[in-house]
Each structure stands twice: as C-alpha cells, then as structure tokens.
Amino acid sequence: MALYLNFYHEVQKQKLQRQRDPLKIGIMILLVIAMGFIAYYFWRLEAVQKAKNELVRVSNDWKTAEPKEKAALVRKDEVDQMQKLADSLAHKVENRFYWAPLLEHLLQIVPSNIQITGLDATVSNIGQKRVTLVVSGISSGIQPRTAAEDLRTTLQTKLSANYQQVTAIFRTLEDSTETVQLGGKNLPTSVFTIDVTLMTPDIAETAKGSEKPVRGPKL
Secondary structure: OOOOOOOOHHHHHHHHHHHOOOHHHHHHHHHHHEEEEHHHHHHHHHHHHHHHHHHHHHHHHHHHHHHHHHHHHHHHHHHHHHHHHHHHHHHHHHOOOOOHHHHHHHHHOOOOOOOEEEEEEEEEEOOOOEEEEEEEEEEOOOOOHHHHHHHHHHHHHHHHOOOOEEEEEEEEEEEEEEEEEEEEEEEEEEEEEEEEEEEEEEHHHHOOOOOOOOOOOOO
C-alpha cells in the first residue's frame, strides 16, 4: 500500500481559510445585490423611456385631433341651431291658424239686414290658439238693436259648433240717426261692435292622441 505525505497542508489550510473569509463573502454578496439594483434601474429606465415615447405619440395625436374636435363642436352647435329653427318652422306650419273657414262661417251667419264695416282679428300661437275678433257693423230693421242682438247670439251659437269656448259680447251698441233703404222701406239703424273670442286646439297636441294628424278647423 502506497503512502502519501502532504507537506503543503499548512499552505492549503491558509488558502481555504482565506476563501472562507466573512468579509470577502460579504463583499461578494453586496456586489451581487448592487448588480441586481443596477439591472432593475436599467429595466425601469427603459420602461420610463417607453412611457415618455407613448406620451409624445399621444400628445402628437391630440394636437392633430384637437382642431378637428373644435371644428366638430362648432359644427354641432350650428346643426343644433338649424334643427331648432327647422322644428320651430315645422311647428308653426303644422299649427297655423286658417282664417278662410272662420271668414266663411261669418259670411254664412251675417244676414242681409246687417252690414259689416270693420273686422279686426288676432291669434295667439301659445298652446291652444286663442282667436279674438272685433266685428263692427250696422244693423237695420224695424228694431235694429234686436237685429244686432240676433247676430251676436248667432255668432256664439254657430261658431261653438266648430270652435271651443266661444264668447260674443257687445262692446258698443248704439242707435244711429241714419236710415237705410231695405225692401223699398227706409229703416232705422244701429251701430255695434262685438268682441268674439274662441279657442282652437293645438294641432300638435291633438295629433299625439291619434295615429294621423288631426286637421280640424285651423286658421
């Protein structure tokens, strides 16, 4: 059996001790940690740079899109104004008040012994239309005041068949010194003024309750 003698065991022992030196081991651990921090720093630096690049890209896109957005908002306001105007015009057209039927009714109601000398009319376009007529005229007959009263009551009765809340009230009724010839006779006269008011429904409101627009008496 061979015998080996190690004359360098002291040197090897010292070398092994140096390798196990705690200071050296600590330094190596610190170096590893430092390298980890450096790697993390460069990784975060790259992420920040990507974020900055994305911010620059979004800012450039916004600078390009902002004028278009402002122009679109201005255009939207213009379109809204045009739509409101169109709706207003359409509402006025759909809810206009037709005067021809009312005048036709007046022609049928006024008898031959009464002459209409003045007619003034106004209409309110808010909600239900309120129509106001001021009828001035001259009545003749054996009892001209009675003829004028008959016209007033006839106006209220006949117009109530086509309109709502009809009222006919004398503003003035006076005897006149003038006479007229009717049927070969000279008859006394009276002058009168009658205030007639009536209501007609808003066509737009009426149409909401029916499938087809209601176009009843309109002016």
